[in-house]
Amino acid sequence: MNFQVGKKYYGFNLKEEYEIKEIQSIARIFTHEKSGAKLLHLENNDDNKVFSVGFRTPPPNSTGVPHIIEHSVLSGSRKYRTKEPFMDMVKGSLQTFINAITFSDKTLYPVASRNDKDFFNLMDVYLDAVFYPRIYEEPKIFMQEGWHYEIFNKEDPIVYKGVVYNEMKGAYSSPETILDEEISKSLYPDTCYKYSSGGNPDVIPELTYEEFLDFHKRFYHPSNSYIYVYGNGNIEKYLEHIDKDYLSNFNKKDIDSHIDAQKPFQKRKEILAYYPILKDEDDKNRSYLSLNFVLGENTNPETYLMTDILRLMLIELEGAPIKKALLQDNIGEDVFSINVGGIQPGFGIVAKNTSSNKKEKFENIVFDTLKKLVEKGIDKKLIEASINIVEYNLREAGNFPTKGLLYNIQSMDSWLYDGSPTAHLQYEDTINKLRKNIDTGYFEKFIEERLIKNPHSSMVIVEPKKGLQEEKDRALKEKLAKFKKSLSDKEIEDLIKQNKELKKMQLSDDTPEAKATIPKLSLSDVDKKAEIIPQEIIKFKDITLLSHNIFTSKVSYVDFYFDTSVVEENLIPYISLLAGILGKIDTQVRDYSELENDIYIHTGGINFGANIYIENDNNEIFYPKFIVSGKAVGNNINKMMELINEILTQSKIEDTNRIKELIQQIKSRIEMSIFNMGNIFTSLRVNSYFSPSMKYAEKLKGLDYYWFISHIIEEFDNNSQDILDNLNKVYNDIFNANNLIISFTGDKEDLDLTKKSLPIVINNLDKENLTSKNFDFIEQKLNEGILSSANVQYVSKGYNFKKLGYEYSGNMNVLATILNGDYLHNRIRAQGGAYGAGITIDRTGHLTTYSYRDPNLKESIDAYDNMGEYIRNLDIDESELSNYIIGTISRLDPAMTPHGKGQLATSRYISHITQEDIQKTRDEVLNTKLENIKAYASLLEDTMKENYLCVLGNEYKIKENKDLFNKLVKLKK
Structure with missing residues (x-):
């Protein structure tokens, strides 16, 4: 209308x-x-x-x-x-x-x-x-x-339980969370931003x-x-x-609800804080140093975009001058930026794995570098590259498939503070203005005013403290014991009664009347046909080219899938390491800073990664790949191919200092992800005990890879030549035209441009026939308890049900939906207080359970072991089952970006999964009956009885349950 x-x-x-x-x-x-x-x-x-x-x-x-x-x-x-x-x-x-x-x-x-x-x-x-x-x-x-006081027997100690309480205990296991909080406190001491909106676990019970x-x-x-x-x-x-x-x-x-802005400081503030490590962990060079600035108001479109441009230009890009200067002076093993605040954007420069006695040197290098940039001018290519990255992110909505949600968050970044709700969605004029100002001194002036001469800033130091978690745990136990002692017998009985009533509520089913209030779809609302992703298989110069004719707003996405089965078993981790350094080291044509600038001036980025693709229905056969991904618009496709060719054929793997810097950064980033994705690490680890494909994946991106990186950094100064030789060997073996698959996502016109440009890469690849190496996999029930300073657990059990004689069916997806949405959610999250729990079941036979930020350990294992009994006794009507089927379909049909669709179609091609297979799975989901689900009770029991287990979590909690494990391993070896 x-x-x-x-x-x-x-x-x-x-x-x-x-x-x-x-x-x-x-x-x-x-x-x-x-x-x-x-x-x-x-x-x-x-x-x-x-x-x-x-x-x-x-x-x-x-x-x-x-x-x-x-x-x-x-x-x-x-x-x-x-x-x-x-x-x-x-x-x-x-x-x-x-x-x-x-x-x-x-x-x-x-x-x-x-x-x-x-x-x-x-x-x-x-x-x-x-x-x-x-x-x-x-x-x-x-x-x-x-949160609540939990106690079920008079003799038991009282403990705190609660989903948010445990979620935030998990979050505060990460030193970066503590750093983030301390930076906010330092920059906004008189505003709401000095508080943790998520909740500090020490304060939540107040x-x-x-x-x-x-x-x-x-x-x-x-x-x-x-x-x-x-x-x-x-x-x-x-x-x-x-x-x-x-x-x-x-x-x-x-x-x-007015949000006050922080009044500007007259001089920089300094804060010292601590994070816990284990008593026997090395605390040398484990500190964080952070210089932080308030940049202005978020409602200003230029300031809003400049926050991101500054982050890239000064710190995040490999050629960023502050990052380069700090790493070259060995101020820390990693340098990154951090954004805080709301109405006033806060910008932090962080050196990680450093020492607090380097504080003055850190500060001097940052300001000396900034002053040189102002006096001599910033590299114009660096500015242009940074602006281009920000523009690509805006145009692609951060590559998030539900882009309307990203627009919502962007709108709130102004609307919430009484600005226009669309100020940051209308970005073209601001981008154009910034681009026109590259040569005017605008960026240098911004740095001078907002960083060098800005007293509204802080220095935050976060240091490791041995035994800090034990001190806190002891103080908490004493506090709760004192609280219990203060209670009368009647008050303790009342607490026990409260907890029993809570447990009863958590375990009770909703009444039919309550269930009837939830709006439902019917199966007639579901598309019976699986989506067909367009894919044309083209033979191009003896190479397989997969074309996906999908609307991409004129961005062309090109992915090269190189076969890595030619790499020897002991060198598998070097595949991921190579992916981590390519594009960030010098080539025979230019240094890495110039290379990166040219990448982002002419393209939307060139990325490198490693993955495995498992044969349809057979985890014993898999196809490891090294993936080179690039995106560009129009005639820039040709330039993108030139840059890819340069990286694949002319990279110089010889600068030991630079490669050491990059390995340290890789180690740092994995450490930052472990506590945020502990469930992924433990799930992969447990699968690696019994699955050849997952053992390979574990060496590429699991804890094995983290320990490999940690080890070669420790030994780097003594073994640098061996490390470089191994990297060069993998580099020379991988980039071969044999078994190469190229995937293109975009429209027909851009496919033609891509085909014209592809020989720039293809013609320079090796054509020598290489032999795939045998991968000697031994099934081992390691059952590790991985000890850390975290104060929550990530608990995983799994096995391959095909090894036990069971076959995969699409209705197993409905089984997973039922277990995820009801049983595991109720037992491990609602009742147990974990932030999350779930089960995955795939067509190759892998069945894996996991919990996330879980205060428990044995109780979660018991919950997994009792899944079979729950399914055997499952009693749901047709309407409820239909509900689960519809929820399962939503998981089969996730929102995807155009490039994501192209990648999915390619992965199916590599794994030999046909459209008929996809449709068969969907048909089996849609035709699921209760008897199909109940029949899986034995499968669940049998896989859990195999008792393959991995837990990452609190050292003391794991040691309390040491009888469950075959081996206790320190996360930081």
Whole structure:
């Protein structure tokens, strides 16, 4: 329909309407007159529709109340009476995104779906959750999601439990979380940003139920809301529904959620903080040094983009001058940037794995480098490359498949602070202005004003402290013991009763009446046919070229898949190491800084990686590949091929200092990811005990690879020549035209341009026949407990059911949905207090369980072992089963970027998975019966009885359960 500015539509007054060319959308800004709610509508042709309702939620302290509210409002509401409508929708929706996100000053509740009926259902569940949650009638929600005193027997000690409490214990196991918090405290000491909105586990138990409710009453009102609707949906229908069922029930209200900006400092502040390491860990060169600056206001489009450009230009790119200067002077093993704040962007320069006695030298190098840049001028190519990266990210929405969600977050970066909601979506003029200012001294002046002469800054030092976690654990035990001692027998009995009632609630099924309140799709709403990704197989100069004719906004994506089965077993980790250094070292043509600048001036990036592709239905056969990926527009495809050829044929693997720098950085980045992705590391590790393909993958990207990197860094000065020789051998073996597969994603016109340019690479590759090496895999039940300073666990069990005589069927995906959404969620997350748990089952026979940020260990293993019994006794009706089937289909049909689709089609080609196989799996999912599911009880029991186990977690927790393991291994060997 045609909207008119100034007119009212279902209680919403249309304030503005205009086109945003950058995202091919019409923007409409509404206000709801009665309630004061604000609404941004972005209309376009995207069928992946996004809805979000958000609130300004400045934290009053570090109890994590915004985060606990975010979890809790999704645990039942006025209309939706089950314990967890959020999980019920996850189980039975065609959603392409569903989550809730707590930021430092706001909370967002976004959902997305391509299905109109599903989208409307999701929108309604979220609106009811935020405005009419069940938290006021059910205190046990706060106990489960936030925190509570847990005790079941009078003799037992009291402990803290709660999902958010344990999630944040896991987060605070990472020194980077502590660094991030301390930087915010240092830069914004008089604002809400000095607090942890997620919650500091030391402070979370100070939050009372009354304060929790008061926070919701105060901030979760339409007058403090930001509603967002994106895509090709029926906006009239949405406006009518939002007004009639929700906003019309509220009157406009003055809500003091104003976010104050920090007053500028007169001089730099300094903060010293600590993070825990194990008593017998080496604490030498384990500190973090950070110089941090407040850059201005986020509502200013130039400042907003300059924050990212500065990060790339000075620190993140390999040729970035501050990074180069700090690494060359051995100030740290790694240098990276950190962004904090909200209304005022904070920019941090971090040196990791350094010593606090290098503080002055660190500071001097940073400022001396900045002054030289101002006096002599910044390399214009470096500026241009940085701007291009930012522009590509904006145009591709960060390569995130549900791009409407990214636009929502970008809109809030201005809207929340009373700026225009589309200020950062209309970026072209700002990008053009910045590009025109490359030669004017604009960037040098920005650095001089915002960094060199800016007293609103801080120095943060975070040092390792041996035994700190044990001290905290001991103090907590004493505190809780003292608390228990202060209680009367009656009070202890009341606590036990509370916990038993909570457990009963967690383990009880929702009533049929409650289940009936959850909106459902029917199987008729599901597309019976699996999506066909276009793929043409072309023989191009004796090489297989896979073409995927998909709309990509004129960006051409080209991937080269080189066969790495020619690499000897002992050199497998060098494949990943090679991927980590290529494009970051000199070539025979230019140094690595010039190379990187040219890459980003002419292309959207050239990346290197290693992966394995497993034969359809057979994990014993796999195809390891080294992948070179590039993206470019139009005539720049030719330049991209020249650069790829230069890297693949003329890289100089000889500069020991540079390669040592890169290996140190690789080690640092893996360390940063371990506690955030502990479930992935433990799942891969446990699969490597029994699976040849996963053993190979473990050497490429698992803990084996981390230990390999750690070892060669320790030995580098003595063995540098051997390391370089091994890298050169792998480099010379891999880039061969034999068995090469090239994948192209884009339109026909750009395919023709690509085919003309491909000989630039192909003609220079080796053609020599190389022999695939035998990989001698020995199945070993290592069953490791991996000891760390983390104060939570990541618990994984698994085995290959095909080894036990079982066959794969598509309905196993429904089995996984049932176990994930009900049994494991209830036992390990809701009852056990872990942040997450799940099971994966794949067509090659791998069945793997995992938990994430889990306070328990043995209890989670017991839960895995009892899955078979749960499935054997499963009793669900046809409607519930249909729900699980629909939820499974949503996992089979995830949102994907165009390039992601091309990569998926290529992976299926390599693994010999046909469209018929994909359709067969879908048919088996859609035709799943209860008896199919119940028949898997024995399979679950038999795989768990094999007892292949890996746990990464707290040293003392693992040692308490040492009888479960064959081997205890230190994470940091």
